[in-house]
Structures are given as C-alpha cells and as structure tokens.
Amino acid sequence: MKVKIKKTSITMLVLLAIFFIVFFIALNCVYSKSKDTSAKKTTNNQSNNISKSTDKIVKIKDAPRSVCSVPSSYKKEAKKQGELLTFSYKAKMTDKSKRIVDKKATIYLPHGYNDKNKYDIIYLCHGYGANENTFLGSPDNPREFKNILDNMIENGEIKPVIVVTPTYIDNYSNYYDKLDGMTDEIVNDLIPAVEGKYSTYAKNTSHDEIIKSRNHRAIGGFSMGGCTTWRAFRRHLDCxxxxxxxxxxxxxxxxxxxKLQNDKTAPTLAEAAANSGYKPEDYAIYAASGDKDFMNEATKQVVEKLKEYPDQFKYTTTNFSDGNLMFTTFSGYHRYYFSNPYMYNGLRRFFRE
Structure with missing residues (x-):
C-alpha cells in the first residue's frame, strides 16, 4: 500500500528543519560569546590580581637628606617579623696559642628570607661587658632594635638585610689590646662561616670573593665595638x-x-684609604654618639681630623651621594638604648647601589 505525502507536509518539515538549524546556530553563538566574555573576565581578574600583587612589593625610599628620631611605631612589633637565630662557628684565637675555639653570634634574617635572593649584610660589634645578644636580643627575648629593623624593612626604609652580632673572647685579658685580632677573626672566620650558610652577594667564601662583594657588606659597633669598626677600616678596607x-x-x-692619641691614630685611617687603591666613593663612614656620652667629643674629633684629608674624605650632612663621611650627635648617654637612632639613621644611608 502506497502512502501519499502531500506537498504541504513536505514544506512544513523543511521549514521545521530550517528553524531548528537556525535555532541551534543562534544558541551556539550565544554560548560562545558568553564563554568568551567569561574568559576575558577571568583574564582581567588575573591581571588585577597581578597588579595588586605588584602593589604589595615595597618600594625602597630614597636615601634621607636629614637625620631624625626613630618613629615611635617602629619600637613595636611589625606585621612582618624577621627571625633571630643563634649561630655557632669556630674561630682561631689571636693570642700566641692560636687554638681553635667555639664561638656564637646572633643572626637576624629578614622576613621572607629566601636562599634564592641575595642580601646585604652588616656585622655589629658590641662594647666591653656586653655579648652577642646585646643589640638584637635572643631568639626567645628580642629587643627593641629588632623591631626597628622589621619596621624599617616593612616600610621600605631599607632593603631586607642580614645582621650579625658577634662577641669577643671571654678569657682574653684586656681584649682592647687585641681589637685588630677581632677584625681579623671577623674577616677570616666569621664572614666565611655566615656567608657560606646564608645568601649574600659573595658567590663563595674565598677571600677574593669576599673582597669582590664588599659593596654589600658593612661593619659597625658601639663603644669598644666602635673602636673595632675604626680598626676594620684601617685593616680591612677591602672587605x-x-x-x-x-x-x-x-x-x-x-x-x-x-687629643694627643687622636692626632696620632686618626691620620692612619686616611693613610689606609690613600694606600687602598679605592676612590672616596668606594667607602663611607657614618659615625655617631650622644650629647651626654663621655666619648662623644672623642668620636667627633676623629671625624674632624679626617676632614683634613680632602683627597680621601668629603664631609656631608645629608647622605653618601654628597660625600663619604658623616657625624651626628644625638641626645643620649653611653648606653646601648641610645644607639638605636644612630643605627636607624646609619642603615638608611647604607647599601644604596
């Protein structure tokens, strides 16, 4: 039996087929557009996130042109805190025995320390009767200067920096007579030990590499440590x-x-600079003391004496883009607490390459 299909029925089927084809094409276009918009939105969100992430990178502020007190907020704990560690190393005695002794130093690692990054480093020497915990405190009991460092880094005052605070040998009698030996110990024993473990600009711990990376290394100290610092300049300007x-x-x-001792010893610093082969822009001294400190005048007069050697030293009251020698008198006595603004203002001028 044959079934007869009317032409009108065929026409309806064709139209219906065309309708469904057009419908599905339109639906696919809408879906594709929606997907594309969503992708663009995701890309924009990612770009925004990258931008926000970049904004979080702290820009280091320009070197200051004036000295100032430590902001009161810096004395409190920062949101991003560095870490204090006790570091053990071996050193050779500088007396006749030359025996090897076990020593300790306190190390400050900045927040977010990463071995893949390179860090500037400063060695801080304490004064008579103190120890390796005097400046920063211990891992269990940090002191105010540790908070100051954290806040300086968090607020872009300085780049993240490693700080090392060594100590002297307890059983040396009258260690003042052996401060040259302490500078040798720092260069020969402490620097290789510390910078062999933590990431600085020294590629290895050879003496040649320590010299090559000197632009990223500082030394400072209070009282007897200040004396050690002057002697490091005279003895190890290359480091x-x-x-x-x-x-x-x-x-x-x-x-x-x-005055007699100052007139005799201060010129040896200028002599060391002249014989070093370095230009005045290759070294910088930031000296400081308190107005009620009994060593204030003595410290100041070293700087005054160095001004007499303009080929080696150019005095400035701003920062080391204008010279290489500074001295500031702050309010304070011969106490460690009063050295915090000295270090705050000094560090803000260091490592500006």
Missing part, C-alpha cells in the same frame, strides 16, 4: 664598604677625649 663607629674613637688607652 667592607660601609662603617658605623658609635661612641668611640680608634684609640682606647683612656676614657674621654685624648
């Missing part, structure tokens, strides 16, 4: 670019200002 002697001249025979 440090920046120096921060606080509340102490280079001589140590008696307390207070001794």
């Amino acid at each position: 440090f670019k920046y120096y921060m002697p606080m509340s102490m001249p280079m001589y140590y025979y008696e307390p207070g200002y001794n």
